Amino acid sequence: MNALPALIRLGFDTGRLGFTLRTCFAACLALLVARALGLEHPQWSAMTVFASAQPARNMLVEKAFFRGVGTLVGTAVGVLLMLLSGGQPLPVMLGLALWVGLCAFAGNLLRGFVSYGALIAGFSAAMVVLLDIGHPDHILLLAADRLLTVLTGILTALVVGLLLAPKEGEDAVASEARQLAIRVLRQLTTLLSGTKPGAEEQRQILRQLALLDEALEPHGAGSLRSRRSARSIRSLISALVSTLVWLRAAPDTLRVEPVRQLLAQAADALEAGAPVAEVLPLLERAADLSAEHPPLQDAILRLEAAAKERVGVSDGEVRPARIEHPVILHRDWVGARQAALRAGGIMLGLGTIWVVTGWQAGALLLLGTSVMVTLFSTWENPALIMRKVLVGQACGALAALACRWLVWPLATSELELVLMLMPFIMLGALPMAHRRTMLGSIDYCMALLLLSQPALPLKGDLASTVFTALAVVSAPFLTLIAFRTIFPTDARQRLQVLAGMMLKELQDLCSAPEAALRAATWRARLNHRLLRLVRLSQQAGERVGTAEDGGVAVFAVGMAVLRLRAMLAEADLAPATTHAVRLALARIANATQQPARAVQALDELAGRFDEIGRGEAESMRAASRALAAQASFFTQSGAAVSAG
Template sequence: MLTTAWLAGKGFDIERLRFGLRTALASCLALVVAWSLGLEHPQWSAMTVWAASQPVRELMVEKSLYRMAGTLVGTAVGLLLLTVAGDSLPWLVIGLALWVGLCAGAGNALYSLLSYGALLSGYSAAMVALLGSADSLGTLALGADRLLTVLVGVVMALLVGLLFTPGARRSELEEQGRRCTTRVLHQLAAQLGSRRHPGAQAPSDLLVDIALLEAQLEPSAAGSRRARHSARTQRTILAALTAALLWMRRRGRAGTASPAVERAVHAAALAMDRAAPLPEVAGHLQRAQALAGPDDPALTQVLERLGDALLARQRFRDTGRARRQGNRPGLLRHRDWVHARHAMLRTTGVLLVVGLAWAATGWPAGAYVMLGTAVMVTLFSTLENPAWMMRHVLLWQAIAALLALTVRWLLWPLASAEWQLIALLAPFILVTVIPFAHRRTQNGTVDYVMVLLLLSQPALPLVGTFSHSLGVALAVVAGPLLALIAFRLIFPTSARHRQRRLEAMMLNELEALARQGTPERAAVWEARLYHRVMQLVHWSHRRGDATQRVVDGSLAALTLGETLQALQHHGEQADAATRRRLAASLRRLGRLRQSPQEAAAALERLARTLAYRQQVALALQSRHTARLLRANQAFFQQAS
């Protein structure tokens, strides 16, 4: 205990230290096993252990399976490219650049470990095709060696991981979700009545808690289909809570509901507080929904959404499956298609430039430059700020290259047997644990051990020259350097870029809804909106910005979407003159981002027309939406 406390006081993450030690030992074990089996590249098995190991057992098992599947697909594509391209290096480069770029795009569009599998399929093909052209092995022999070494690494990672890695702590996430639901229900009851709940938070603060919880659900969903269904139902509850908080933000303190509605919601909050069965909580919400009735349709919809989400969670607990209920499409997750397209174009373009330069110069180490670049621009493209991470990766890879040269030219010449080569390499693998576990040095340390192993071929007799080894080491380190330049100059990405892009996608769909709105399109937009709000709050919180701007902007977007639906529904029944005015206003709203002020003015003019034709409620709704557009002009203009 004293040692653990001392290490923690010195800046070490104790859990990460234990995980790193397990992984380093498993990596050494995989290296020994692969060498004992006579595999050509035993160091690849040790690399696979570091790639497949995870601090949670379920995540490790699923990642290992995806690693095997991704390696199988990548190896097959790599062998196919070698076969089709033959001796033509330019065609090999073009085919590889297109494939890796496609995998990078898919990896950035997908969620969960599907993303990892797609990225791995790309750079596994690069390892087979490029090292196949650089080494003396034949095509099929290289592919077989790659598959077997990966299999050995995965088996060793699983063996050590299943024995010593703890399971996922899903109950903690469920308890956090229960507490979030309790706080939102107490806040809703307080807003419906006159009572004040002690310790109440502002809706924007509650949204931050919900967004942070939603970000933790993806890793917890690994390991089984039940876990994925569990995360899906939890995410649906969080979306319903987001809808409730936006409703509270819109309503403010203007008026109270009937005491009976407030008492029913308060009873639901108390039931959730004491961890009562979810059907009991949903029953109180259904009673509140019935009491609210048609007098407050927005509140009725909020209560219905939350009650349905809680019942769906209970059905999952009873059956182990999450099923869509009712006519509502439920929660649709946001996918950043723009970022995925940028990743695909960036990866393809950079690899084409690097590969064709290699083909033109004929530099023997050019294959390693392209390989390192392929790994870096794909694997790190999913990060929030890949350029920042590349600086750490570049530093650790340079250290690894220097140590690999030291091992090869100063230590290994002292060995007389291959087992001694492995014994001399093992300490440099084990020492990874120290920087890996320290909070100041942990970023990029896995790349240190990866490059160290990539550059270390434990086989006798030792061949090659120092100049060749130096050239290969410089070529490998050039990968993160080129990736750093690419991430900074070609479609640069960061939390700010992702937030702005997400806002732009929200408004782009609103403009499409104004131009060609249908009830189905509107339902899909609303179902996706709540996950996008959680994502926006998450990005804003990560940047350290106040979340109020994105909350108010999201509320304005939601209100505008509801107004568009109401206007289009009215247009189906209106006279010809009103339909023409409606169509003109909707066309202007279809160019919302060009000038939110003009869009607001168009809504105000339409409101006057509707009021003249005795459509008072719709006129008031249009005027209120226009005020929100003016008040949140910065949100709409920054998203353009």
């Protein structure tokens, strides 16, 4: 009874400890099953368990599925490389470098477990090619053995996980979305009562929305219903972000009592746990009554549309959600291109050394590098995690040497080899559950298993096994150097690139005549980019409000640009007004160089619109205020715009 407090005091995450013990047990079971099936490398099945493990069932099912798909694709590519090259090292190495680079590119563009599947396809091909380079005539049998080995690990992880793992509680994510919607509605009611809501509260809501968006990938895993739920919540998040952006630049004197009362009733109903369907009529009436204030009406209409989409997957409804607004996610094209060049380049360099020297252990070095240079490229700070991976693999290599030379010589059968390896595997559960060592500790198990072939007779002398262990540990060391020197990447660098992408797209909007036709697409993508900007600013340790306020300003200016583009499409627009709009667009496009001139152009447009009775004046003033307040964000990101 007193063990849990003692473990907590020692730094263990007791909730995670059950998961790590379950995972290590499943790895031992997979090792036994693979050995019973007569597979050549049963330890690969145990490694697959560690790679597939997830703490909740829905995440486990989806990860296992995409790992299986990635393995199938990668194995097929590996076989094709061997058949086309005839097993010659040079063409094999060139083809493998190209394939790993392409998979790194795809993995950095995609998200969640789909991204994981793309990365798996990269090093699955390497697993087939590099371990079988001397047997091109048996490639189909060897590839089938590799595939069965991995699938055995996947199925074992699935069975153990489905029997013992808890189901992910989706109510937590949906409840958080509801609470944030209530807070945004309260912000609206405060504004409509004649009081300007606090900017700090809006920043806090935006930061929590960014965290919620990050949690949606695991929430949407495992079933079509979960995926629809995640998509509808993402639509709600997008509507809430749009509302927060408008609130930041809304006029201080706006007072619309009937609308305020309806929104207050909607917030009260949500807080009392009312079904979303009961809140819809309140939002519909509020939208009707706000017709004289187009920006306010637009914000309420978006909230109403998001609520309609939630009805299909909440409150026990059986009909699917109807997505009225696009959900478009940010794609890091710059990071993907850099990851591809980095992965392909290091594979090409190490592969050349391997081909020229004929170093036998070089295949293991290349295999380990192909895993790490792809899998960890999607992390916000890959160099930081690689230091922990290096420590974990070094410990795993030492454990493998201890097992090989101190324990295995006592074995009299291959079954005993497998059983003797299991305590070393189970030992990994402790560092995997400790707060200081959980990052990188799984690599202890990976290196241990990679270096432990439970087959008699035992092969190699002490010097050769030590040399092989050093080759395995060299992979994270060289990958660490690559992440530090080839397109160095961390949260701050990703933040700068993302800010540049947002401003570059703003420039493109200013010069694109068809911008008004893709307003919904642009708005949805910028919503998600703003959330990523907020999250990256937190991870980079930026001063609170700096990046998010800049992102909000880009959004506000972008909305003004879309309204101006829509005006230019009007057939009866006066020539003088057309000229003024085009001038303003040109100056906004140059806002990274001369923000003051863009502010002046927006103010002049607002005055002109007031004179001719155009409702766009309020949007122009909001954009002007946002740009003036965040001029430094625009100018400091100018270099990133040019680079993009």
